[in-house]
Amino acid sequence: MDYLKVKKLKEGDPSIKLLNADNSPLIISFLYQQFKEKNTLELSKDDLESNLSNYLYYLKTQEGIEYPRQPAEYLEDWTNSEYLRSRYSTNDVIYYELTHHTEKALYWVKNLIETRKFVGTESRLLTIINTLKELAYKNTNNPTERLNELKKQKQEIELEIEKAEAGITDPLTDTQIRERYSDICKTLDDMLTDFKEIEHNFRLLDMETRKKLIQKDIQKGEILDEVVSTEDDIRNSDQGKSLEAFWNLLQSQEQLDELDKLIEMTLTIQQIQEVKQQSFTLEDMVIKLSRAGVKVQKVNHSLAEQLSRFLDNRTYLENKRIMDILSDIKSIAFEIKDTPPTEANFLEISSKAEIEMVMNRSLWTPKTMTNLRKEEIVLGSPDDSDALILYNQFSVDKRELEGRIQELLETHSQISLRKIIETHPVKKGIDEILAYIEIASNDKKAVINEDLSEIMIISNTISQKRFWIQMPQIIFCRS
Structure with a gap:
């Protein structure tokens, strides 16, 4: 490690500044409770201010430690110091999240405070051995070595199968x-x-x-x-x-x-x-x-x-x-049109002039005349239209669609829209797809991946049409 690099890191890195801050115990303990212990990625400004106000009150009444400033002032300072990052949502609500500098500091402090009950070595050694096997045997130029290793794995798998068939288990x-x-x-x-x-x-x-x-x-x-x-x-x-x-x-x-x-x-x-x-x-x-x-x-x-x-x-x-x-x-040409330059070569062009001959132009094409015909307007009658169409309208029940999503999320941590449609086929055409999109747009836990497209087959039972659509991938996540 270079001396100047370490010195620069100490003076300017936000992670070290957080550890050296006068109120670092307040910052670290509060942010860890709000984000890490609760497994929360972001919190609104109102929620974070309210929680900080309660935490400051607890420190004052229970621990005798007083911080005189308002919660909003602390959050503003922490954001300016790059401990927190703020952003505006679509409805103009401010949300806070931890920066990667704070993540590093919290992770390091957590490892210092928490004493692990045991330090596992066997599983990590096995991971190293398995990774070395993958590197060695999958990249060897000797096919015999690769074949021998595969045969060895085959024998081990066959032995495990025989044990399982005999009802013999070998748990960890x-x-x-x-x-x-x-x-x-x-x-x-x-x-x-x-x-x-x-x-x-x-x-x-x-x-x-x-x-x-x-x-x-x-x-x-x-x-x-x-x-x-x-x-x-x-x-x-x-x-x-x-x-x-x-x-x-x-x-x-x-x-x-x-x-x-x-x-x-x-x-x-x-x-x-x-x-x-x-x-x-x-x-x-x-x-x-x-x-x-x-x-x-x-x-x-x-x-x-x-x-x-x-x-x-x-x-x-x-x-x-x-x-x-x-x-x-x-404007200049108009000003000097009566007094042109006296010098013969008042303008020079470095490249050659392109000459366009008259005969090189395309022939004139006459415009196409639009023929209009006048039709006799006939007065309509109420008997000429079928009013039953007005009574055959259908609607998409979003609560039913949300119920389908929650039903599938009971057995999956997340589910894509394509998988939902495969389980519950679309019967009301594009309107049903738009309802799913609206649900995903209003769901903070849903993910809309615009970089990956999916092709889905949908149908409309009323029009008796079946067609496919291509749209961004939508994933619904369990809360």
Whole structure:
């Protein structure tokens, strides 16, 4: 570690500033209770202010510790210090979430305070061995080594099958179960912290782009080349490729169904029931990972929107400048039309002039005449129209659709709209699809992934038509 880098980190890193703050016990304890203990990603300003007011009152009356400022002032300071990030929702409500700097600080303090009952070593060693086997045997140039390993795995699987058929079980010990469950929860916490860092990296790119967009002398080509190159570097990096593979895996309905089944089976184990109250991360694993991935995508979409606005504004300004130059040329030409320049060569063109001959022009094409005919208007009669159409209207019951969603979420941690339609086919056409979209738009737990499209087959029993539509993927998550 370089001395100057460590010194700069101590002076400017928000994580270290949080640990060195005068009221760091208040900040760390309160934020950990509100976000980590409650497994909450974001809270509204009103809720956070109210909870902070109650917490300050508790410290004053129970612990004798007094903080004189108002809760809103503390939240504003914490946001300016990059401990919290605020955003406006569609209905103009302010929401707060932890920054990745605060996530790191809370994670580190938690590990310092909490004393683990045991430090598991067996499961991690087995993980290392299995990973080494995967690296070694899947990348070896010797097919014999690969074949021998596969035969060995086959023999082990056949032996396990024989034991199962004979009713012989070989379960893990209580220590092994608790150790593996602890490793899973810790890995999940690490992944969520890593997602915060990935989101922070995209936010930095977005901020740098915004700074460059306000510079008047920067060219479109320069900023586009730099931003696109940076995005390509991120996407083609090991981190970007791993994130893309992770997201594709998480969006697979087959993988999600298997994951739900594994989680459900794991949580029924008696030893897990005894320790799972210490951590609620496994139950909401898929939902949390999905929301973390969507937040990264939203930041990336924000960057694309900024570039789009920049290009539109620059194009408008350039066209306006061209029209101003042409107008100036016309004004000058009109002023000197009676006193033209005396020099013969008053204007030079570096390139060759393009000559367009008259015969090169296309022939004149006569306009097509539109023939209008006058029809006699006949007065209508009430008997000519079928009034039964007015009584055959149908409506979509959103409560019924919401009931279908909740019914499927009882057995799945999350379910896609395509899976819902496969279970409950659409019978009222596009109106029923629009009702599902409205439900997802009003549901904070639902995820609308615009980067992934799905094709669905729907039907309308009234019109007796059946057709397919293509729309963004919609995923409903369990609360």
